[in-house]
Amino acid sequence: MSIPLVGKVKKNKSGLARAEARTAYTLVAPTLIVLLAVIGYPVVRAIIRSLYSDPVATDPEFIGLENYQNVFTGDLSESFWQATGNTLFFSATTVILEVIIGLIMAMVMNQAFKGRAVVRAAILVPWAIPTAVVAVMWRWVFNVDGIANHLIGKEILWTGAEWPAKAAIIMADVWKTAPFIALLTLAGLQAISSELYEAAKVDGAGPIRRFFSITLPLVRPALVVAVLFRLLDALRMYDLPQILTHGSNNTNTLSMLVVRQSIGALKAGQGSALSTVTFIIIFVIAFLYIRILGANVMAGHDGKDS
Secondary structure, eight states: OHHHHHHHHHHHHHHHHHHHHHHHHHHHHHHHHHHIIIIIHHHHHHHHHTTBOOOSSSOOOBOTTHHHHHHHTSTTHHHHHHHHHHHHHHHHHHHHHHHHHHHHHHHHHTSOOTTHHHHHHHHHHHHHSOHHHHHHHHHHHTSTTSHHHHHHTSOOOTTSSHHHHHHHHHHHHHHHHHHHHHHHHHHHHHTSOHHHHHHHHHTTOOHHHHIIIIIHHHHHHHHHHHHHHHHHHHHTOOHHHHHHTTTTTTTOOHHHHHHIIIIISOOHHHHHHHHHHHHHHHHHHHHHHIIIIIHHHHHHHHTTTO
16 A cells, blocks of 8 residues: 555655746746847847948848958957957956955954944945946046055056056956955855854864854855856946046957947947857856856755755
C-alpha cells in the first residue's frame, strides 16, 4: 500500500510545482511584455538599421555587414578602439575606487554615533545631484584658476592633456557615484547580526580579522549587486566626459562615439552598428560578471543544496 501512496504524493508535488510555475509566469508576463516593447523593439530596429547605408539624398540601401566592417577595420576603427579602451579603463578604475570608498563610507554610516543621520545625508548628497550638474561643477573645480589648482598650489590644465583629463573624469565620477555603492553596501551591513562581532571579540579576533572573516563575506552579496549596477552604468558613460572634456585628449567613450556618429555626423547606419556593438560588449561583460561572481555568491549561500 505504501507504493501507491508514494506515487500519489509525487504526483501531487509535481502538480503543485506546475501550478506554482504557471502562477509565476502569469505574474512575470506583464513585466516581460513591457521590457520587450521598451527594450527589445529599439534593439531590433537598431540592428536592422545597421545593415543599411547612410545616403545623403536617397533612401538607405541594404549593405549587409559593411557598417560593422567599417567599425572594426575601416574608417571608424581607430576611433572605435580608442573609445572602447577608454570605456573599459574608466569603468574598471572608477568601479574599483568606488567599491573601496563606498565600503568605507558604509562602515562609517553603520556605526552608532551622535549626528549619524546628518553624516548619512551628507554622504548621499553627491549621488542625488544630476550628472550634468556634477560635470559643470567639476569643470569649474578643474579650471586653471579653480579650486583644484588652488589646493595643490600648481596651475594644471586638467582638460588640456590626456591623463589630467582622464584623472578629472575619474575623480568627478567617483565623487558622484561612490555614495551609491555605500548605500547598497550599508543595507547589507545592517543585516549582519551584532552577536557575530561580539562572539568574534570573545574569541580574540581583532578589527582586521573581523572585517575579513565576518563583514566582507556577509556583505558580499549586496556588494556584488551594487558593483553590477555601477558597472553597467559606467560602461554607458556619456554625459560626464561629454560636458567635462567634450571628448578631447582621448577621452571619448563608446556612448559618445555612438551619439557623434548618429546625430553629429547624421550617419544612422554607422551609429546603429556602433550602438549594437556597444550593447553586445556591455551584455558580455555583465554576463561574465554574473556568471563568475554571481554564481560564487549563490554557491556560498546554498552550496549544500547543489
